[in-house]
Amino acid sequence: MTSDTAPTPRLVVIGGDPALAASARSLGCSLVNLQLPGSPVEEYLAPDENYYSIDWHGASFKRFVDAVIRPLNPVAVVSLGEDSLTAVAAANDLLGLPGLQLTTINAFDALYSAHDSMAVSQDDARFTAAMFTVEGTHRMIGIVEHDPDARTPGQVSLPVSLTDEHVDALTKQISTLLNGLKLQDGPSTTEFRVDLNQTVVTRVRLVPPARDLCAVIHAETGIDLERWALGWPMGLGGPAVDEAATTTPDANEEAGQ
Template structure:
């Protein structure tokens, strides 16, 4: 018997191998994860797991005879295929319906409007011209985003109704909510939702995430309690009972408003921040929960941690710098530059346009916050505009 992992990155494959189970990797064509296969222990199969007919044949012909213990994914594109395979095989998992409503922003809004309207915002399906016109008439600013988008791709703030004509089927319009933004990592077991970490988010450009800090420096104890209660209400409303969740929200003058949620751990290095400040291997727990993996003897390494993503003006890279010194009480845990001299940097329109990162830990959230500000102010990657 084995654990099936759908759509694993190289890093996730390494973590999965620590669970002590034979693994079956299910990958899209072109994946390099099979390079990590342990001889005589793991297997790898390449198929278009986005096609449910392909999944059904794969489950019947390949997986069913192997009798896997569970099917799991922690990557956005693998969540629904993993749920489909779990249903076909009868293994423990979040249901397909719950995964679908957490991935589809329009379905989520419609369900929240019925079950927890206090957590939601006004919205309109891009296909409904009357609803879109009504939304713009009632709000000065409106957000448009793909219904199933990720990585801040395609997220825009619109200030006039005539701009809506550029966005059609496949998009959702939402009331713009002012206020600070946070993400929440939670772990559920049999319908009980425990908040693991609240993370303060920094954004730039077209709402692209450029920093994450935990614990936040901008929340009162009352606001933290309100966030935790709101996340539990959200997960109950959507029907999540087991496993990890990553929820993005804002704290406004009208209370907590949900931006989106997913039944997976947060990306962008948030799992590393959880490991530092909570002492939990968040990736391993998120992969292993169907096998009974649960938080055990957490041992935090620092009071606070943050990740900042480096950005640069559009152009050709002319210079990159070495790790910088930061203030007392702060340690640089990781540093990476993903571009080299001669590469072209694009305008900052999604997470894919960032050029590197630094992870820091510290004695306090304020120390990490100051370190992030200092690093963001430095020209870590220098570019020259293309004439």
């Protein structure tokens, strides 16, 4: 007699933490946790989960993926840490999995090699824009403004100083940049300033914003960017292609400001 129950899909998470692991489990997956040697995992490792201590920056990582991860037959390899994105792309390339690809990592590295002397004025308005890409279509999820007068470093507020025209122009500008990076799917975070009505991009990252910024966006839009970022390679937790083709209203419009 055979069981009709489908096996639980395995999701490889590189460099996770308790909150990230909880979000990944909510997708209905069994986790395979990869951590750098010496990193604590006991506080969030579930009894039935795999755990491996591996230096994903080392030359042996590809051999580890082929010998250890491939037999586990994972459905996706993901991470929300910038230092492990190259490892994610390398694993996806080796295993033929959807998700971040080496072509995007190479284009990203080339971009920053060409702009490594970019300076940011702390007196300019600073913003963070979160976007999500599905099959090459880039969707603006939300924008938050860093409050220069905040007593707590990193405090954010709604982007009351941006007009609808600013948001439309910014969406087009970032989309052009992401096209140049060959980003086909997944999250991206763009930091920028507005100087004499000109938008100057100062940094692009291929991960969701920091958690405090994600919380602001979640409160305004109802979108959990970390969950989307973990689930999209499996077709879970992210927008459909037709949804990605539409632009989410900015936070001012959402709040009726």
